[in-house]
Amino acid sequence: MADQLSKVFAALADPTRRDMVARLSVADSTVNELAEPYDVSLQAVSKHLKVLEDSGLVSRTRDAQRRPVHLEDNVFDLMTKWIERYKQQAEERYQRLDAVLEAMNADEEANDADFSAASAEGSEDTSSHRKSRKGA
Amino acid sequence: MADQLSKVFAALADPTRRDMVARLSVADSTVNELAEPYDVSLQAVSKHLKVLEDSGLVSRTRDAQRRPVHLEDNVFDLMTKWIERYKQQAEERYQRLDAVLEAMNADEEANDADFSAASAEGSEDTSSHRKSRKGA
């Protein structure tokens, strides 16, 4: 596929795989153990594990004919970093918007009473972004 | 498809969609604005937006013939909650394991010197999990 972040998100988009991760957070397991609760073939589980493995979410070692699966919890940070970044950016934006609205309110005091409703929809006056995108 | 968590992860598994989200964290945008930087048809972008929308990551309002897209940052929490939960669980496990190893070390002091390497692989003695899964 492509970059790791894409692979990790894709891997966790499947409920069975998420459940496997959940169970692996409790203890390392073998393929058979992991397969047990699900109503699919062992091969299907093996495939799921391959997906998890090459997303970097799990690793496998070898113990005789067993291949214990181990959760690589550090990969989670990759996601949380991405998520937190944009979440914060969005939040900051709202704070800025609130600040602007307040400033306008304070500045123009009793001019135009109901403009805030329209602005709350968003989109209208985000000119700085619009220009820069067009230019690029 | 299915549950929201699956949809959100699936939505973010695509780099183009992630980029859209990144840009939407800066400002709400119209479909045309969003489409501009990418080398695909407007219709393709429209589809991506549909995916983002029914994952709950974005919402759309209406402004004349435009349909401004707005990032719903609250959905991020759904993911971070899931992630943090299992990340913590995994971390706690390691702490517990470390504690056990230390306890054994303290208890048996100078008995069996190299067992720690084998235990570090994991899998061997996770009996509690094994039993409970089998039972269920």
Added chain:
DNA sequence: ACTTTATTCAACTAAATGGTTGACTTACGA
């Protein structure tokens, strides 16, 4: 009313995904 702008719908295609079954490999244990 006629045209343009912004966006979606519909039909199609190629590739990826999640599942299946059957054959194979690897290593242990008798």
Added chain:
DNA sequence: TCGTAAGTCAACCATTTAGTTGAATAAAGT
């Protein structure tokens, strides 16, 4: 060395996905 247990590989199938093009809709602008 023969059998069995634990997994994987390979070929196949159905469904979903990301993209395409062409036609349709909706609201302005002229």
